Amino acid sequence: MSYRGNQYSVPPELASAQVTVTRPVGGSHLDIVTASGITVARHAVAADGLGMIIRDSGHVIALEQVAIATANTGKPHRRKERIPPGPDAVRAAETLRGRRFHHSVTDTTETESGSTETTSDVIDLSTYERAARGRNTLA
Secondary structure (H helix, E strand, O other), X not given: OEEOOEEEOOOHHHOOXXXXXXXXXXXXXXXXXXXXXXXXXXXXXXXXXXXXXEOOHHHHHHXXXXXXXXXXXXXXXXHHOOOOOOHHHHHHHHXXXXXXXXXXXXXXXXXXXXXXXXXXXXXXOHHHHXXXXXXXXXX
16 A cells, blocks of 8 residues: 555555555554554554555565465466477478478588588687686776
8 A cells, every 4th residue: 555655565355445544643653444444554654755665564474375375386287388399290390391300509501612611509608708818898
């Protein structure tokens, strides 16, 4: 619940309920009251506009219990599991590619001069490390 630029906790079951804030003139606390007139929280007042969050430990514990009780601990839905492709899917992929599927980390290409060049999908970062050694500025 927001009041004068700060957030004050309420019990979880009242998180979206309309409540009233009452504060005695010059008082150091405020009360949060339901529409039926029941005081559900009393908090020390923070200075206006600080953006502070003032929590009651009982509200925090109750919120944790609600979160734990509603947490889904069951098996995830099948489409969210990481399942490797089966043989039919691999064959379909090979057909779409027009070639047999194989794992490779290198490619051989022919350059304009007729020589072959081997490139790799793996980048050796030690080359960059050696080049950067001794440098401690961006300039």
